[in-house]
Amino acid sequence: MRAIALAVLWGLTFAAAHAAEPGRTPLPAIAIEKPGQCVEAKDVMRRDHMKLLKHQRDKTLHEGIRTKKHSLNECIACHASQKTGTVLGKDGFCQSCHDYAAVKPDCWDCHQPKPGQKTAGARP
Amino acid sequence: MSENNIDRRKFLAAAAAGAGFVAIAPGIRLVEIAAAKPDNEPVTSKVRWGMLIDTTRCQSGCTECVSACGKENGLSEVKKPRTDAQWIRKIDLKELKTGRALSLPMMCQHCANPPCVDVCPTGASFKRADGIVLVDRHICIGCRYCMMACPYKARSFVHEPHTDQNPEVPRGQGCVEGCTLCVHRVDRGGTPACVEACAAAGHNAMLFGDLNDPGSAIAKRVREVKTTQVRADLKLDLGVRYEGI
Ligand code: SF4
Ligand code: SF4
Numbered sequence A: 001m002r003a004i005a006l007a008v009l010w011g012l013t014f015a016a017a018h019a020a021e022p023g024r025t026p027l028p029a030i031a032i033e034k035p036g037q038c039v040e041a042k043d044v045m046r047r048d049h050m051k052l053l054k055h056q057r058d059k060t061l062h063e064g065i066r067t068k069k070h071s072l073n074e075c076i077a078c079h080a081s082q083k084t085g086t087v088l089g090k091d092g093f094c095q096s097c098h099d100y101a102a103v104k105p106d107c108w109d110c111h112q113p114k115p116g117q118k119t120a121g122a123r124p
Numbered sequence B: 001m002s003e004n005n006i007d008r009r010k011f012l013a014a015a016a017a018g019a020g021f022v023a024i025a026p027g028i029r030l031v032e033i034a035a036a037k038p039d040n041e042p043v044t045s046k047v048r049w050g051m052l053i054d055t056t057r058c059q060s061g062c063t064e065c066v067s068a069c070g071k072e073n074g075l076s077e078v079k080k081p082r083t084d085a086q087w088i089r090k091i092d093l094k095e096l097k098t099g100r101a102l103s104l105p106m107m108c109q110h111c112a113n114p115p116c117v118d119v120c121p122t123g124a125s126f127k128r129a130d131g132i133v134l135v136d137r138h139i140c141i142g143c144r145y146c147m148m149a150c151p152y153k154a155r156s157f158v159h160e161p162h163t164d165q166n167p168e169v170p171r172g173q174g175c176v177e178g179c180t181l182c183v184h185r186v187d188r189g190g191t192p193a194c195v196e197a198c199a200a201a202g203h204n205a206m207l208f209g210d211l212n213d214p215g216s217a218i219a220k221r222v223r224e225v226k227t228t229q230v231r232a233d234l235k236l237d238l239g240v241r242y243e244g245i
Helices: A002-017 A042-063 A072-079 A093-100 B004-017 B066-071 B117-121 B145-150 B193-200 B216-223
Strands: B047-053 B088-094 B101-107 B125-127 B134-135 B156-158 B176-178 B205-211 B240-241
Touching: A042 A072, B047 B156, B066 B088, B066 B101, B066 B193, B117 B125, B117 B145, B134 B176, B145 B156, B193 B205, B205 B216
Parallel strands: B047 B240
Antiparallel strands: B047 B205, B088 B101, B125 B134, B156 B176
């Protein structure tokens, strides 16, 4: 009986170790289609993009500051997949990482995940 | 009067786009160009955006402003007339005794003392320094108090999910919203879509500008002719005024 329990335990440990092997764990697809410099360093963006976006959104909405640097629309313009045209979808720049990290931001309830200004709004 | 002003604006815009500021003749004010603030500067209370609607020019049956608003702000996606968001609507009025009829667009009046802001329990309804009243959808909980408080029925609740937003105008299910005076255009020196559409249709019944700038077309007009605030008795100090009602 004890031997069987040990064997089962050993089996489980083995299975767990096996699953952690590279290539067998799902990783986010981070495809940078447009080469070039992001607005901040990669590690800053990975950790703090949400803080930058939140800061910018308050500035834009309440004070009318419409600089491009930390604007969500600019992120989308650069990072939308050329194939699907959006930052969402299985391999979308935003969604694949958020899925991996199991976070569910509600940006997309209101914001358009596809780039492209529909109207220019120039002074007549 | 207002045609002249539009010509002047066109001239100023063309002058600014072309030869720059040098070629502008003496005596012509640069204020309307200056109103297109740099992107990195916050709005200030030096400006008070306003609109003047000339009901003698507004045509009954014309809905150019309403459709322009829907297109600009992505309001026409769902097509459920009973619950669709409505930022601007046309109203036909008739004085029964005399039969005098008028037509006018009604939308958020951008009150200086906005009841919607007073009642909002979260601080989502707010007034910008330049007088534009907005909803911060990041904070709005969809309680709809503001819809009850607004005397002009200017706000709508978004009942359905949306996917066809204009990237410049984020909006979605569960929040209350209303006319933004096309703030995304105004911040870049543009005019609201409805005003543009009304002019394009040749009616020129809507005039948009800075009420605080004594040289602006709208400030001149409100100085010269009698204009009315709807329900002025509420003392809300409206940004939108009407002529001929
Ligand atoms: S018209 Fe209504 S929604 Fe607009 S500022 Fe006044 S109370 Fe608020
Ligand atoms: S619906 Fe939103 S904006 Fe209106 S009162 Fe409630 S929280 Fe404020």
